[in-house]
Amino acid sequence: MSIDVSGLTKTFGDFVALDDVTVSLPTGQLTALLGPSGGGKSTLLRIIAGLDTADAGTVTIEGREATNLPARKRNVGFVFQHYAVFKHMSVAKNVAFGLEIRKRPRAEIDKRVAELLELVHLSQFRDRMPSQLSGGQRQRMALARALAVEPTVLLLDEPFGALDAKVRKELRDWLRRLHDEVHTTTIFVTHDQEEALEVADEIVVINDGRVEQVGSPDTLYDKPANDFVMRFLGETTDLAGQTVRPHDIDVSMSPGVAGSTPGTVTRILRVGFEVRVTVTTDDGAEALVTMTRTLARSTGVEEGAKVWLTAAKGATAVPVMRAV
Amino acid sequence: MSTATARVAGGRPARVRRPASRHSLTKGSALGLGVGMIWFSLLVLIPLTAVVWTAGEGGLGTFKDALTNKQTFNALKLTVLSSLAVTGVNIVMGTVIAWVLVRDRFPGKKLLDLVIDIPFAMPTIVAGLVLLSLYGAESPLGLEWNNTRKAVLLALAFVTVPFVVRTVQPVLEEMDTDVEDAAASLGASRATTFRRVILPTLAPAIFAGATLSFARAISEYGSLVLLSGNLPNRTEVASVRVYSAIEGGNQQSAAAVATILLLVALVAIVVFDLIQRRLARRG
Ligand SMILES: Nc1ncnc2c1ncn2[C@@H]1O[C@H](COP(=O)(O)OP(=O)(O)OP(=O)(O)O)[C@@H](O)[C@H]1O
Ligand SMILES: [Mg+2]
Numbered sequence: 121m122s123i124d125v126s127g128l129t130k131t132f133g134d135f136v137a138l139d140d141v142t143v144s145l146p147t148g149q150l151t152a153l154l155g156p157s158g159g160g161k162s163t164l165l166r167i168i169a170g171l172d173t174a175d176a177g178t179v180t181i182e183g184r185e186a187t188n189l190p191a192r193k194r195n196v197g198f199v200f201q202h203y204a205v206f207k208h209m210s211v212a213k214n215v216a217f218g219l220e221i222r223k224r225p226r227a228e229i230d231k232r233v234a235e236l237l238e239l240v241h242l243s244q245f246r247d248r249m250p251s252q253l254s255g256g257q258r259q260r261m262a263l264a265r266a267l268a269v270e271p272t273v274l275l276l277d278e279p280f281g282a283l284d285a286k287v288r289k290e291l292r293d294w295l296r297r298l299h300d301e302v303h304t305t306t307i308f309v310t311h312d313q314e315e316a317l318e319v320a321d322e323i324v325v326i327n328d329g330r331v332e333q334v335g336s337p338d339t340l341y342d343k344p345a346n347d348f349v350m351r352f353l354g355e356t357t358d359l360a361g362q363t364v365r366p367h368d369i370d371v372s373m374s375p376g377v378a379g380s381t382p383g384t385v386t387r388i389l390r391v392g393f394e395v396r397v398t399v400t401t402d403d404g405a406e407a408l409v410t411m412t413r414t415l416a417r418s419t420g421v422e423e424g425a426k427v428w429l430t431a432a433k434g435a436t437a438v439p440v441m442r443a444v
Numbered sequence: 445m446s447t448a449t450a451r452v453a454g455g456r457p458a459r460v461r462r463p464a465s466r467h468s469l470t471k472g473s474a475l476g477l478g479v480g481m482i483w484f485s486l487l488v489l490i491p492l493t494a495v496v497w498t499a500g501e502g503g504l505g506t507f508k509d510a511l512t513n514k515q516t517f518n519a520l521k522l523t524v525l526s527s528l529a530v531t532g533v534n535i536v537m538g539t540v541i542a543w544v545l546v547r548d549r550f551p552g553k554k555l556l557d558l559v560i561d562i563p564f565a566m567p568t569i570v571a572g573l574v575l576l577s578l579y580g581a582e583s584p585l586g587l588e589w590n591n592t593r594k595a596v597l598l599a600l601a602f603v604t605v606p607f608v609v610r611t612v613q614p615v616l617e618e619m620d621t622d623v624e625d626a627a628a629s630l631g632a633s634r635a636t637t638f639r640r641v642i643l644p645t646l647a648p649a650i651f652a653g654a655t656l657s658f659a660r661a662i663s664e665y666g667s668l669v670l671l672s673g674n675l676p677n678r679t680e681v682a683s684v685r686v687y688s689a690i691e692g693g694n695q696q697s698a699a700a701v702a703t704i705l706l707l708v709a710l711v712a713i714v715v716f717d718l719i720q721r722r723l724a725r726r727g
Contacts, residue, residue, distance in 0.1 A: 166625075169625075169629055170628075170629075171625045171628065171629065190628070191625070191628040191629050192628050192629070192630075192631045192632060192633060193631075194629075195631075196629055197629065197630075198625065198626060198629040200622045200625070200626065202620070202622060204620060204622035204623045204625065204626040205623075206623065206626075206627075206640075206641055207645070208644040208645065208724055208725065217627070217630055217632075217640075218630035218631055221630060221631045221632050221636060222631060262626075265626075265630070266629070266630075268630075269630060269631060
């Protein structure tokens with residue numbers, strides 16, 4: 121049981137936003153849809169929620185065929201990047217909306233709303249209007265509103281995208297803990313790789329309307345399917361036809377190791393504990409190496425020095441496929 | 445469900461707003477307020493007071509005479525009821541037209557958007573002529589509505605079309621469709637979403653348009669005199685009564701009818717505002 125998306129295709133005019141996407145998102149987990157802007161993440165999320173319709177393909181939610189079900193019958197909670205609050209309703213009213221639609225008894229609604237406001241730490245703001253809340257508070261209210269109807273799936277489209285870095289990080293940690301308590305199957309969209317790696321159980325990398333890779337954060341980091349995934353998950357550099365991470369390159373002052381790439385140090389930049397060394401290899405390419413200050417000092421790396429580069433043992437490397 | 449672990453450190457206390465001091469205006473806004481008040485007084489308050497004054501000179505009797513005059517009473521009744529009916533139609537049709545203009549795509553949309561203002565922009569007597577040639581004797585449409593009450597409704601509807609459309613349109617354009625999507629994902633049908641989410645947002649604009657439309661309708665003259673025929677007790681409206689009272693040299697009676705119209709307008713503004721507030725708060 122899970123959310124199964126199969127053969128999903130969506131075009132806007134000539135533009136293909138989703139191209140035959142098939143992916144299965146496990147129940148009870150926190151899954152991140154990660155990818156660059158315009159990759160089709162929101163489109164996929166909206167189709168799962170029934171807010172958009174696909175041109176082809178099917179959506180199954182917990183075993184229930186949902187492809188032709190309207191949004192209101194899918195029992196899916198949706199949280200929008202820009203909150204989408206009901207401006208004319210108080211915080212409590214906003215949260216109660218879904219329950220009132222379902223015609224639950226008043227007492228039950230009040231109880232549930234109180235619980236949810238407690239959960240998102242907005243109890244003292246229950247009678248405020250949304251315009252009197254900060255962005256982070258508004259988004260927590262939106263989350264409570266979505267959770268109120270006990271959705272089968274919770275979908276969040278860049279929920280913290282409009283918030284400043286600090287609040288965003290706090291809310292991201294909080295979302296993780298919330299998920300550990302509530303266990304609702306949750307999918308959230310982000311284009312921030314750090315957010316995905318830190319919070320998600322499972323990451324789906326989407327680019328150009330296609331799924332590039334699905335896997336746990338560790339799998340993606342250690343065994344990226346291609347250089348796109350690798351590049352997207354953090355800083356990379358090219359060395360001898362391979363994409364590697366700059367901290368996974370060994371620098372040697374002598375041509376000791378077979379297959380090492382000779383080059384000259386052209387630039388050294390110290391950023392805090394880290395030293396960023398730019399090496400122009402003998403064939404004219406540039407490679408970036410990062411190391412700790414201590415290591416740089418003990419190796420004797422300096423501008424103009426002749427060095428030999430090798431990928432460290434066990435380093436993650438994939439062949440360079442596309443132009444950067 | 446334990447909530448102890450889920451804590452947000454970022455729950456910043458809401459900023460305490462500096463209480464807006466009521467008595468100190470900045471120089472700029474004091475000047476603005478002063479100029480505004482003088483302008484408003486010269487244009488509106490003083491002439492209005494003069495009318496009410498003229499009407500009041502004859503004491504309450506003038507009003508009583510005006511209202512007990514059958515012809516005047518009927519004219520007022522026709523004016524207010526027709527204006528209410530037309531405003532009701534505008535509330536619905538204006539909102540629908542605005543919706544279509546903002547949300548739908550169809551050929552000729554740009555043209556419709558341009559044409560909407562014409563009934564309002566053209567000189568009213570020209571509007572009257574247009575209506576007369578279309579709905580008058582020997583109507584090309586086969587609708588000979590001249591000298592009937594239909595003519596009054598038609599003329600009022602014609603000149604007040606743009607009001608609600610033009611007040612609602614910008615609000616709809618600004619409205620985020622995310623909110624509707626949110627309501628749908630929470631289980632609301634289109635009808636419920638419209639009633640509980642869209643309508644409260646549009647209500648202030650709809651009723652601003654309705655107030656303008658009503659005010660215009662109770663004072664309309666030019667566009668309906670030609671078609672309605674001004675038959676006493678049948679198709680004669682209040683503004684025509686005011687005109688003929690002045691023609692007949694009865695300033696006081698004219699001022700009395702004018703003052704009654706003024707009161708009706710004021711009551712309408714207040715009532716529309718109350719309904720609007722109610723709608724905007726519901727949800
Ligand atoms: N209603 C629409 N009409 C036309 N094109 C659209 C529409 N919605 C999305 N697109 C296009 O589809 C592509 C995918 O959009 P989508 O919103 O899914 O991207 P995304 O991955 O969510 O990006 P972001 O991270 O910037 O939100 C984009 O190139 C976008 O321009
Ligand atoms: Mg998006």
